[in-house]
Amino acid sequence: MTETAAGRALPHPEREDIRLEGVLHAVSDPMRLRIVRELATKEAELTCSQFDLPVTKSTSTHHFRVLRENGVIRQVYRGTAKMNALRRDDLDGLFPGLLASLLAAADRQSVRLGDDG
Amino acid sequence: MTETAAGRALPHPEREDIRLEGVLHAVSDPMRLRIVRELATKEAELTCSQFDLPVTKSTSTHHFRVLRENGVIRQVYRGTAKMNALRRDDLDGLFPGLLASLLAAADRQSVRLGDDG
Numbered sequence: 615m616t617e618t619a620a621g622r623a624l625p626h627p628e629r630e631d632i633r634l635e636g637v638l639h640a641v642s643d644p645m646r647l648r649i650v651r652e653l654a655t656k657e658a659e660l661t662c663s664q665f666d667l668p669v670t671k672s673t674s675t676h677h678f679r680v681l682r683e684n685g686v687i688r689q690v691y692r693g694t695a696k697m698n699a700l701r702r703d704d705l706d707g708l709f710p711g712l713l714a715s716l717l718a719a720a721d722r723q724s725v726r727l728g729d730d731g
Numbered sequence: 732m733t734e735t736a737a738g739r740a741l742p743h744p745e746r747e748d749i750r751l752e753g754v755l756h757a758v759s760d761p762m763r764l765r766i767v768r769e770l771a772t773k774e775a776e777l778t779c780s781q782f783d784l785p786v787t788k789s790t791s792t793h794h795f796r797v798l799r800e801n802g803v804i805r806q807v808y809r810g811t812a813k814m815n816a817l818r819r820d821d822l823d824g825l826f827p828g829l830l831a832s833l834l835a836a837a838d839r840q841s842v843r844l845g846d847d848g
Binding site: 633634635636638639641642643644647708709710711712714715716718719720722723726 | 750751752753755756758759760761764825826827828829831832833835836837839840843
């Protein structure tokens with residue numbers, strides 16, 4: 615995944631600059647955890663507007679930015695659309711098994727609490 | 732582990748009230764992650780003062796409280812000492828494998844960054 619149009623490229627940490635504490639902070643928010651789960655389930659790039667989040671657009675933008683800045687997702691412009699993808703390879707490379715166990719824990723909690731998950 | 736002297740018992744969430752997001756928030760701070768790793772390694776109750784944290788006493792107290800209030804540790808008075816223990820059974824019961832993968836990720840990062848871990 616490359617960032618083409620230089621003027622529109624968004625800053626991302628390199629893999630080696632991703633920190634566990636930052637990843638944990640990023641996913642400790644319910645809305646951001648929901649975004650991560652949806653990206654993991656769909657296994658595809660999604661635009662921000664494809665997420666049906668019960669927050670304002672500016673709050674949503676903030677959440678995607680926190681995920682990007684902490685190395686959890688990659689945001690790339692494709693034409694006029696900003697596409698979001700999970701940095702699964704980077705996260706699995708740095709912290710093998712962590713993402714899977716986080717997603718499993720989130721699934722389990724959703725079932726337990728009767729969320730739509 | 733019971734809280735004996737009622738007047739001095741500290742509030743803890745019941746297992747079923749522990750939330751993944753809260754746990755992730757609690758361990759997303761470097762000092763708090765360090766406390767959790769030390770409790771996991773020692774596999775024993777430790778007093779707050781047994782942790783050699785580079786922060787003030789009040790900051791340290793705050794970190795232990797965040798861990799307790801989010802269900803990550805149990806704090807119990809034994810005589811005059813406040814003892815800290817990881818709620819491993821509760822966390823493993825709610826989120827099987829999560830604590831282990833968090834600890835493994837933290838170990839791996841320490842090695843990679845050359846921290847004393």
